[in-house]
Amino acid sequence: MDVLLDNLDLYGPGFLTTIELFALSAIGALILGTFLAMLRVSPVPVFRIVATTYVTLFRNTPLTLIFFFFAFAFQFLEIVQISFFTAAVVALSLYTAAFICEVVRSGINTVPVGQAEAGRALGLTFGQILGNVVLPQATRSVVPPMVSTLIALLKNTTIAAGFSVVEAGAIQAYLSERGYSVLIGLLWVALFFVILVTPLTLLQRSLEKRWSVAR
Template sequence: MDVLFNNLDLFGPFFLTTIELFLLSAVGSLIWGTILAMLRVSPVPVFRAVGTAYVTIARNTPLTLVFAFFVFAYPLLDIVKLDYFPAAVTALTVYTSAFICEVVRSGINTVPVGQAEAGRALGLTFGQILGQVVLPQALRSVVPPLISTLIALLKNTTIAAGFSVAEAGAIRSYLSERGENQLIGLLWVALGFIILVTVLSFVQRSLEKRWSVAR
């Protein structure tokens, strides 16, 4: 307990940064991933090709390389200056959205074709059918894999510690500088992540229970 209480100035702010990093990246990934899924199922071949190319490249690129690009290479383009934290959010969003896209696309494929046909019969456009008919049903069916992807995102935030972001993954190095027991410190970090994952699991069960009744 001494390692925790003697270093609350590390555990508190650093875990808060982890939560902020996760929440911002999760929102960005859900939005961008859903847009990519819409591109993947679009009737326009060019849109499908763009969505497929993005997902293929992002999913097969190591996350560390994505971080390295936005932290070291992107500033050289001199487009928009990104500090370490925004660069980390961008890297996590770019990477995770590809996995979110595939989850949402699998959910879209579970919706009966008759739903879209009924929408077309009512005169709805492709965008209206997707946004008002298909996506609401698709998202209800993919809650478990969606939350699992977000849990992976939460754990991936620790990579940001290697790129000058003071979050939970960086606690060990700071404990080392203070001469604290790093093993005990890592156990507390692990416990912190277990608590955060438990919260996400609770959200998953709540959504599944609510939306199963809605169906």
Template structure:
């Protein structure tokens, strides 16, 4: 307990940053990932190709390289300057959205084709069919993999510590510099990550029960 009590402020501040990183990146990833999934099932070949290219490129790129781009290459473009925190949010969002896209797309594929055909027969456009008929059913069927992807995002936030973001991943550096007990300190870090993951698991179970549908 001495490590926790001596570095209470450090744990509180860094895990607060981690939670902020996760929340902003999760919202961005869900929005962008859903848009990408819509592109991938679009009847327009150009949109499908664009979505597939993005997903293939990003999914096969290490997350660290994405961070390197926003830390060192992006500033050279001189478009919109991003501080380390905002750069980390963008990097995590762009990276995770590729995985969210595939999860949502797999859910779309579970919806019977007859649902979309019936919607089109009623005069609904592609966007209306997808938004009002297909996506609500698709999201219900992908709750477990969607939450698993968000849990992976939460753990991936520690990568930001190597790029000037004082999140939970930076605790190890501080403890090492002070000569504190690294084993105990990192055990506390692992424990708090379990605490953060637990509510996501509860949300997953609650949504599964609420949205359970017979297929």
């Protein structure tokens, strides 16, 4: 307990930064990932190729390399100067969006083709069919894998510690400098991550229960 109480100045800001990283990255990944999923099921071949290329590239590139690019290599391009925190948000968003895209696309594929055909028969556009017919139904089936992807995103925020972002993953280094037990410190970090993941798990179960009753 002394390790925690004596180092609240590390745990507090560290986990606050972790939550900020997670929240901003989750919003960016959900928006971009959903957009990419729409491109992947688009009737326009060029859109499908672009989205497929993006997903293939980012899903098969280690997250550390993406972090390295935006934290260091991107700065040398002199397009725009961004902070390490912003670079971390961009890297996490772009990486996670590829997985969100596949989750949403799999949900879209669970909706019977007849639903889209009925929408076309009514004169709806592709966007209207997706937004008003397909996506609302697909949402029910994507909740479990979506929550799993967001939990993975939460844990991936610890990689930012290696790129000068002071968050939960960096706590162990500071504890070592102060002479405290790193093992005990990491156990507290693990406990706090369990606490952060719990609301996501409860939300998943709540939505699954609600929508299963609605069916």
